[in-house]
Amino acid sequence: MADNAPALELARALIRRPSVTPEDAGCQDLIAERLEAAGFAVDRLRFGAVDNLWAVAGESGPLLCLAGHTDVVPAGPAEQWSYDPFAAEVVDGQLYGRGAADMKSSVAAMVCAAERFRAEHPRHAGRLAFLLTSDEEGPAIDGTNAVMRWLEARGEHIDYCLLGEPSSSSELADTIKNGRRGSLNARIRVEGRQGHVAYPQRADNALHRLIGLLHDLTAHRWDDGDAFFPPTSFQVSNLRAGTGAENMIPGEADAVFNWRFSPLQSAESIQAVVRDYCNGHGIDPDAIEWRLSGEPFITEGGALIDAARRAIGEHCGHDVTLSTAGGTSDGRFIAPTGAEVIELGPLNASIHQIDEHIEAAHVDQLAGIYHALIEELLRN
Structure with a gap:
């Protein structure tokens, strides 16, 4: 052979x-x-x-x-x-x-x-x-x-x-x-206040705020792509919150997500959009850890x-x-x-x-x- x-x-x-x-x-x-x-x-x-x-x-x-x-x-x-x-x-x-x-x-x-x-x-x-x-x-x-x-x-x-x-x-x-496509990764921890589900007024559900942010990022139309690239995509890859108990409001919530982006976007343009959405949900945008894998x-x-x-x-x-x-x-x-x-x-x-x-x-x-x-x- x-x-x-x-x-x-x-x-x-x-x-x-x-x-x-x-x-x-x-x-x-x-x-x-x-x-x-x-x-x-x-x-x-x-x-x-x-x-x-x-x-x-x-x-x-x-x-x-x-x-x-x-x-x-x-x-x-x-x-x-x-x-x-x-x-x-x-x-x-x-x-x-x-x-x-x-x-x-x-x-x-x-x-x-x-x-x-x-x-x-x-x-x-x-x-x-x-x-x-x-x-x-x-x-x-x-x-x-x-x-x-x-x-x-x-x-x-x-x-x-x-x-x-x-x-x-x-x-x-x-x-x-x-x-x-470019690849931009992000990790975020949303801080809230743990509490009993029967007394939500005494707690701050971190997961609710994080889910609101992820909903906005998922629904956002980043671009339509071009002759060479498909539209920029956003995907959530990991989500964690809570202790496993059914009657506790989570005081922390973590997520990992990624963008695969065309030249119509940049890391900076994506980060600017995320910052605006974070502010709308009472989330500190500086809590996000960013990693650019490639342009x-x-x-x-x-x-x-x-x-x-x-x-x-x-x-x-x-x-x-x-x-x-x-x-x-x-x-x-x-x-x-x-x-x-x-x-x-x-x-x-x-x-x-x-x-x-x-x-x-x-x-x-x-x-x-x-x-x-x-x-x-x-x-x-």
Whole structure:
């Protein structure tokens, strides 16, 4: 199988390394060895508890970065899996394992595509780079974010960035993510006064005031989206109040909520609306703890999207849909530098699930797409 499916075999080798965030479990060492053999200069970057890798080949010109992560989410109860989550079994044409879709198969496909390209075009135009981290599924503080600061200090600029996140929906490469919504998180504790439910005049129901605020935020029409982004959405993810007793008015109430927002909004514009609603319900807006996970970004067009379309047409015979749906990705740390950024990877139907899997044949097919894209941008 290795001769005919080198990317699949590398994907299986990576899946067998249980690299649960922030552990890398030797994945980057395996990749670094292969990239060095292909003529890449490799920097291993350790920030905090996180392993990162930066590798570059080529002398000068535009820089195309292949980016991804070697860490995976926990497998959960192994006994619920049909096969060992870290055994990388291929059964009935399907590759099973934690990271099969998200995103060790993409990383393997990128490495094999780069090896082939370097062998065919040792004096290629431009530069080809890898940016890998073991902190994408976690806090994402000491991963790509930190590497981008390191690159900035060196005066390094990425022109094009291809992330291998699982973007496909129904068939391989049917969707390219050309942007992502921003993500704003908030935690609030509303302080009231505990009391007996039969004497509400002697208490201050914190939950009632919090529910009033959440109702207003849920009913608020944030925007209508635009040609690239769906409307901004608000979701409550956690709610806690009371002691469990039926006859007590809660004196405290806590909530956690999130906005996925388009460029029509900003963290500041959302916070201003929330502040007004808080004042209307007698809630101190300064009691809210805010965390901005990422700003929205978009690559509306350009050489990278054009190259991806042609590569997909060549290998899959179909056009693609551009989408900004889904959660955040490390593209949020790369796009603000001015780079064209897209995400292109395998089907995402089973990501973060028990029995995560993709079609085994898709790994080397994806390597072919990546190779064609690299050729389009750097061959001449």
